[in-house]
Amino acid sequence: MNSPFFKTTAILFFLVFMVSPCAFSGEVEVLHWWTSGGEAKSVSVLKDLLEKEGHTWQDMAVAGGAGANAMTVLKSRAVSGNPPTAAQVKGPQIQQWGDEGVLTNLDDVAMAANWDKLLPSVVADVMKYKGHYVAVPVNVHKINWMWVNPEVFKKSGAKIPTTWAEFETAAKKIKAAGFIPVGWGGQNWQEATVWESIVLGVGGAAFYRKALIDADPDALGSATMVKCFDTLRMVLGYIDKDAPGRDWNLATSMVIQGKAGMQFMGDWAKGEFKAAGKNFGTDYIAMPVPETSSGYLFNVDSFIMFNVKDAGAKEAQKAMARLIMEPKFQEVFNVNKGSIPCRLGMSRNPFDFPAIYSFDTFEATAAAGTLLPSMAHEMAVYPAIRGAMFDVVTSFCNSSMSSQKAAKNLATEVKSAI
Amino acid sequence: MTSITHTTSVPKRSLFDHIENLLPKIVLAPTLVAGLVFVYGFILWTAVLSFTKSRLLPKYEFVGLYQYLKLFTNDRWWVASKNLLIFGSLFVVICILLGLLLAILLDQRIRIEGAIRTIYLYPMALSFIVTGTAWKWILNPSLGFERLIRQLGFENFSFDWLVNSDMSIYTVVIAGVWQSSGFVMALFLAGLRGIDDTIIKAAQVDGASLPRIYWRIIIPSLRPVFFSAVIILSHIAIKSFDLVMVLTRGGPGYSSDLPATFMYAFAFTRSRLAFGAASAMVMFGAVMAVIIPYLYSELRVKRNE
Numbered sequence: 106m107n108s109p110f111f112k113t114t115a116i117l118f119f120l121v122f123m124v125s126p127c128a129f130s131g132e133v134e135v136l137h138w139w140t141s142g143g144e145a146k147s148v149s150v151l152k153d154l155l156e157k158e159g160h161t162w163q164d165m166a167v168a169g170g171a172g173a174n175a176m177t178v179l180k181s182r183a184v185s186g187n188p189p190t191a192a193q194v195k196g197p198q199i200q201q202w203g204d205e206g207v208l209t210n211l212d213d214v215a216m217a218a219n220w221d222k223l224l225p226s227v228v229a230d231v232m233k234y235k236g237h238y239v240a241v242p243v244n245v246h247k248i249n250w251m252w253v254n255p256e257v258f259k260k261s262g263a264k265i266p267t268t269w270a271e272f273e274t275a276a277k278k279i280k281a282a283g284f285i286p287v288g289w290g291g292q293n294w295q296e297a298t299v300w301e302s303i304v305l306g307v308g309g310a311a312f313y314r315k316a317l318i319d320a321d322p323d324a325l326g327s328a329t330m331v332k333c334f335d336t337l338r339m340v341l342g343y344i345d346k347d348a349p350g351r352d353w354n355l356a357t358s359m360v361i362q363g364k365a366g367m368q369f370m371g372d373w374a375k376g377e378f379k380a381a382g383k384n385f386g387t388d389y390i391a392m393p394v395p396e397t398s399s400g401y402l403f404n405v406d407s408f409i410m411f412n413v414k415d416a417g418a419k420e421a422q423k424a425m426a427r428l429i430m431e432p433k434f435q436e437v438f439n440v441n442k443g444s445i446p447c448r449l450g451m452s453r454n455p456f457d458f459p460a461i462y463s464f465d466t467f468e469a470t471a472a473a474g475t476l477l478p479s480m481a482h483e484m485a486v487y488p489a490i491r492g493a494m495f496d497v498v499t500s501f502c503n504s505s506m507s508s509q510k511a512a513k514n515l516a517t518e519v520k521s522a523i
Numbered sequence: 524m525t526s527i528t529h530t531t532s533v534p535k536r537s538l539f540d541h542i543e544n545l546l547p548k549i550v551l552a553p554t555l556v557a558g559l560v561f562v563y564g565f566i567l568w569t570a571v572l573s574f575t576k577s578r579l580l581p582k583y584e585f586v587g588l589y590q591y592l593k594l595f596t597n598d599r600w601w602v603a604s605k606n607l608l609i610f611g612s613l614f615v616v617i618c619i620l621l622g623l624l625l626a627i628l629l630d631q632r633i634r635i636e637g638a639i640r641t642i643y644l645y646p647m648a649l650s651f652i653v654t655g656t657a658w659k660w661i662l663n664p665s666l667g668f669e670r671l672i673r674q675l676g677f678e679n680f681s682f683d684w685l686v687n688s689d690m691s692i693y694t695v696v697i698a699g700v701w702q703s704s705g706f707v708m709a710l711f712l713a714g715l716r717g718i719d720d721t722i723i724k725a726a727q728v729d730g731a732s733l734p735r736i737y738w739r740i741i742i743p744s745l746r747p748v749f750f751s752a753v754i755i756l757s758h759i760a761i762k763s764f765d766l767v768m769v770l771t772r773g774g775p776g777y778s779s780d781l782p783a784t785f786m787y788a789f790a791f792t793r794s795r796l797a798f799g800a801a802s803a804m805v806m807f808g809a810v811m812a813v814i815i816p817y818l819y820s821e822l823r824v825k826r827n828e
Contacts, residue, residue, distance in 0.1 A: 173792045184580055201579045201794065291686075291775055347665045349686040349775035489578065492793035496599050496777060503688045503776030514598070521593055522795075 131160040131421040135408070136182075137193040138175040140168040143376065147441040154428045160421040165189055183207055188411040190422050194240070195407050196231060196484040202409055203234030209412045209419075211238040214426045223430065223448045225471035228405055231478065240409045241429045244444035247463045248371045248402035248479045249302040249394040252357065252378070255387075257284050257366040269306065269336050269395050276343040279366045286343035288356040288365035293499040295353055297481035297491075299369045299394075300337055300498045306396030307333045310475040313400070317480040320490050320523065326516030334501060334508035341502060349503060360389070369394055371404065371482070375459055376443050391459045393466075401470035404482035405447055493522035566807065573800035581796065590801035599777050600802065603785040606692045610781065611760040613696045614703070618756050619749065621700065622707025627737065629708070630715045640712070643705035651702065655769030658698040659685070662770075688778040691771050695763075695779055698770055703759060707752050714748035715741065750821050754814070761810055782806045 133155065139148045145166075152162040167175035172193070179192050188207060202208055215221070215238040221229060224242065232240040253265055261282035263275035276286035289295075305313045308329045316324040324330065345365075348356075357377040359365035368374065378389045385391070393400075408429065410422050428434055435446035440455050445463050449471070453461050470476040478484030480491060497518055501511040573591070576584045594600050625643060629636055646654065661667040662685040672680040684690035718741060726736045764783040767773060773780040773788075780788075782802060790799025 177791055180580060198579075198794070205580060292772065293774075293776075345665075346683065347663065347686055350659075350772055488792065488794040489798075492788070492795075499774070499776040500598075500778075503774065503778060518598070521596060 131417040131424075132163055133160060133191060133418065133421045133425050134163040134165055134189040135191045135193075135425075136165040136167065136175055136179055136189045137408075138167055138169070138172045139193070140166045143441055143443070147438045150437045150441070151425070151428065151434055154434055155421065155425055158424055158428075160424055183411075190413055190418055191408045191410050191425060193406060194409045195405060196478065196482075197487050198483065199231065199240050199407070199409055200234060201487070203239055207411055208234060208239040209410045209422065211241065211410060211423070211426050214238070214423050218427060218430055220430060223450075225447075225449065225467075225476055227471070227476050227478070228403070228447055231405065231484065232407060240407045241426045242405045242407045242447040243429055244406050244435075244439050244442055245447045245463075245467060246371050246373060246404040246406075246444045246482070247466070248298060248404055248482060249305060249397045249400065250370060250372055250374065250459075251392045251394045252360055252368045252370060252374050253390040253392060254360045254363055254366055255390055257282075257360075257363055260284075261366070263366070265390065265392060266395050267392070267398065269303075269339070272395050273339060276340075276366075280343060284363075285345045285359065285365040286367070287340060288359035288368040289341075289344035289348040290351040290353045290356040291349035291502065292351070292353070293495040294481055295356075295370070296502045297495050297498050298371065298479075299340065300333070301402060301480050302369060302394040302397055303336050303340070304330075304333045305400045305402060305477065306394060307336050310400050310477060313477055317494075318478060318485045320486050320519050322516040322520050325519055326512050330512040330515065331508045334511045337498075337501070338508060372459060372463060373443055375457075385458050391462070398466075399470070399473070400475040400477060401466050402477055402479040403467070404479045404484055489522045490519055493518040569800045569803050569807075572797055573804045575797045577796040577800070579794045579796070586797075590797045591805070593798060594801050594805065599780060600782075600785060602777060603780040603782045606779060607761070607781050609692050610695055610699070610763070611757060613693075614699045614760045615753060615756045617696070617700045618704045618707045619752055621704040622752070623711050623742075623745075625704070625708040626711035626715055629712055640709070644709050645705065646702045647706040649702065651763070651766040652769050654698050654702045655766045658694065658701070659770050662694050662697075685771065686775055688775045691775060691779040695767055695770055695781075698766060699760070699763065702766075703756060707756070710748050710752055711745060714745045718744055753817070757813065761806070 135148075137148060139145055148164075148166075152164070155162050165178075167178050175193065179188070179194070182188050183202075183205065194202060199208075220232075220238065224232070228242055228245075229238075232238055232242055255265070257279060258265055258275070261275075261279040261284060263278040263282075264271065266272035266275045279286040301313075301317060304317060308316065312324060312329055315321045316327075316330060353370055353374070354377050356365070356368050357370065357374045358381070360368045361378060361381045361383060372391075375391070378385070383389050408425075410426060413419055413422060430448060432446075432448065432451055435448050435451060436455060439446050439460075443460070445456065445460050445467060449468060451464075453464055456464065467476065480486055480494060483491060485491075486494070494515065497511055497515045500506060500514075501508075506514075571583075572581055574585050574587060575582060576586050576589075629640060633639070662682070664670065664681075664683045664686060669680060669682045672682070684694045722740060722744075723736055726740055731739070762783060763781060764787065767779060767781050767784050771779040773784050783806070786799050786802045786806065789795045789802065
């Protein structure tokens with residue numbers, strides 16, 4: 106056992122397996138699921154910025170399943186005691202990772218750049234675990250958008266609606282003119298996206314907070330919720346029958362091609378219109394979902410930072426956190442991705458119109474207290490509760506369930522998921 | 524008696540004999556260990572997890588049957604279980620009937636049998652992902668079959684199972700049967716070819732009609748083939764996940780959910796690890812409840828013969 110051969114092999118093995126992750130100081134390993142064209146380009150901006158400061162970036166992109174695959178990888182790495190430096194995790198799941206005691210404290214970075222002032226407090230709260238920053242926000246998507254093809258409205262003689270009553274009259278006309286009023290994607294998250302916008306509009310911000318953020322069973326089973334489901338049922342009368350399972354971008358292309366009049370979808374739908382060479386204002390219009398013009402449902406992507414031992418990696422991690430919040434990254438990233446910066450008070454020059462409108466409402470609603478986290482996009486409640494809400498909403502959309510029963514089911518299912 | 528041979532043989536054994544004796548054990552040991560750990564070990568771990576409160580990651584706070592009670596009050600779980608029952612029984616029965624029929628027809632010494640056999644067997648070479656995608660397009664009312672028939676002039680024709688909550692699980696059966704019945708046909712064909720011709724000839728001499736020969740002699744003698752077919756098909760049915768994921772994504776709503784997709788959704792995308800583990804254990808129990816009596820009865824029959 107003491108032969109020189111054994112020693113060398115042992116040392117070699119040690120070098121290869123133990124030392125190498127720490128040997129290059131200042132490396133960040135980043136787990137994310139931004140793999141499609143525009144997204145990957147956006148991420149590489151951060152990579153370049155970090156490399157300029159002398160750190161190395163190890164990309165760990167896990168595609169597929171809207172992040173579900175990446176989360177599985179993250180869990181198995183965390184269980185085996187070898188988490189990456191940073192991972193794309195958002196919303197209340199940040200709290201769950203905080204409970205596991207694996208996150209690092211970013212308060213010094215946040216203090217130095219004064220994040221508390223730069224971020225709306227409702228966004229900052231999501232990034233904190235027990236009052237300490239453990240995550241960095243990257244972008245803001247607005248959920249409660251309605252994408253309209255004005256041509257279809259003109260041909261049908263309908264007026265673009267701002268209330269659900271107006272929506273019904275307009276939808277009737279569009280249907281009578283032979284178009285599909287609403288381009289609908291029958292997947293649970295899309296159904297929930299429309300539903301939560303309806304809850305915000307019909308129930309108001311306070312009700313939304315109670316029902317979809319606090320998950321209060323009384324609010325979920327209330328008469329107001331029954332009214333929300335009634336509205337959803339009314340909207341469902343204006344979709345085509347092939348909607349089940351349809352992807353969101355196919356629903357968007359129905360609007361682009363003038364087969365459907367409108368679609369309720371977050372601001373990423375803009376990318377589809379742009380890719381099709383359509384001009385904002387003439388070929389398509391973006392409006393808030395009826396009755397939600399004074400509210401803003403947000404989806405903020407963020408990176409959580411794990412406890413790392415290596416000093417170099419720690420430094421690179423802090424640099425990454427700092428760079429993400431700096432105006433330069435916020436601007437370039439969000440122009441590429443079609444979202445807006447989560448940092449308040451940034452220049453609007455490089456952004457296009459829907460984004461500028463999103464800027465204005467973001468800041469206005471942050472001040473008014475109607476800036477609210479989106480339930481459908483994992484910002485408001487734990488995944489278990491979100492899943493229970495999804496189940497009820499999707500089974501409501503795909504059956505003839507009554508609104509009363511849906512509200513009652515919602516309360517019991519959510520109670521049992523807590 | 525064994526002890527006597529043992530004591531007498533030990534001094535005579537050389538090193539080579541020892542190695543020869545141990546070699547199979549050494550060679551098989553890693554597989555055995557891997558099997559023990561990765562199959563039985565993980566079944567055990569899942570069982571343990573199902574009694575805990577684990578959410579995002581495993582946590583060993585035991586709560587007894589809590590997760591099982593929640594599972595049995597969950598609407599979606601019952602939809603998934605009912606679907607498995609519908610899908611599993613229809614899939615197995617139709618595959619076997621269709622496979623047997625095709626095999627009997629092919630066994631009539633027809634021309635270009637080889638080519639036909641290959642055509643029927645070919646779907647088996649595809650993965651369920653491909654099958655699912657293709658059938659998704661075929662069954663989509665605005666793209667596939669319904670549109671085709673309507674374009675042929677039957678304006679009122681309607682075939683919307685894929686987007687109909689009550690019928691969506693049957694589309695999974697259609698795609699599954701299309702994929703697997705050719706394989707069952709090949710199994711039965713091999714079985715038919717193995718039957719001794721003289722028995723059939725003897726029956727013909729006795730004046731038995733052809734359907735009677737099939738019903739009384741040939742099909743009963745295919746019993747071992749039925750056995751393999753049932754085992755293979757039922758495990759395909761129970762583990763089927765990819766087909767549903769691609770074809771209907773469990774939809775519309777969750778109307779075509781199966782226990783496997785249910786388990787995945789709750790354990791991995793909804794951070795309810797223990798709840799998912801409980802559903803996995805119930806699935807495991809159900810499989811055992813079906814397979815063990817069947818294996819037992821089949822293997823006992825063989826021993827008696």
